[in-house]
Amino acid sequence: MQEKYPQKPGLDFILKQAFYYWNRTLVYQMIFSIVYFAVFLLVYFYVADRFGIYDRLSGLLVEYLQAGPKGIGNLNKGLQAISSSENYAYTALGLFLVSAFLYPLNLGFFQIYKKIDLNEQVEISDLFVGYNGLNFFRYTSYFVFYFFVAEMLKVTIVLPFVWIMLTMLISPLMFFQNKTIFEGISSGWKALKTFFVEIFVCTIVAVLFRYVGFVIFLVGALFTFPFWNAMIYSLYKTIFTEES
Template structure:
């Protein structure tokens, strides 16, 4: 259900944004041109990309995708609620998936996602630092959800966990990323089942590493 809701909303928004601004079609054309011309036309293609990225339509399209992604992010928190109920042998309900949208939760988690995305986007040119940022922020969401920590408290606690369990966290992260996206290789349908695996990995590590105080 998570995957169906997530992909339905995201793809509907994506096609609307593409139909409205046409940016991704332009980027696809530039990519196809690069495949045809090769490295000889790299400078011309790079100039075309810069023109597209500096356009108002590109800014609006990027902002639109960010807003949709932020809106969908609280769905992930529903998994933590569901996993905790399974551990406690409590009955899982459909409404548990939407717990991230209850009251102020929606604004807390969407704000966190926007903050996370903007930092990751700024670090993107370095190639390595975005991966480090993902690792550092791995436990912020469950810490906010289960222990009501702030973003910066979460970063501090996550950093301590990384220093103590570095190898385990890196290995689990790599496996989770591979498993999360392997579903796309199985006629795309497999992604409906493997896409949420990332949340299961985070919860499992969180449960082992952190102790919650009553």
């Protein structure tokens, strides 16, 4: 595949295309979310209980509910004490590791969307293609790299969002074109300079729609949470084209 600058895609087309892929794969969106949250929460409750964080958090919450609004000061102090403890660091490390482990699950949607384009039969096993062979190590390594850079940039206000836009297309570039992380960053930077408005708007829409299910629909979050992948694929497919 190759870049197809300088042509400009229509923003409305990119958005409609993303919702098309999402709507065509609602069953797989639900499977993804069930697997993702089941594994994540299982690990969370285990490590939080293992290091005593769960009991401390529960105790703080009970005290706050009993005290009411006037207990907000004690709640903040308690949370600060917990977050600065060594056991909290171990718990955070456990959640980081499970997040890295689960990241390749996202790559399965690129396989599914590509099969839809080719009118091929989609299978549940496609959702787990990110765990095949060396794929798992490539994509978890990328997640670790992405996470630590994001952590360094979070002290600023603007740079974390720029980092998200810059890296938005790296995963499909790695998946379809077998690019390295830094080759993906180079291609992502070229795309961002040419399609800044499109990538900016699509990032905002993807983030809002991804998490709106938690706020409004609750159970609907099982369907909206993976929407990010449909937007990424729609952008990638519009900005990059296959070589003939």
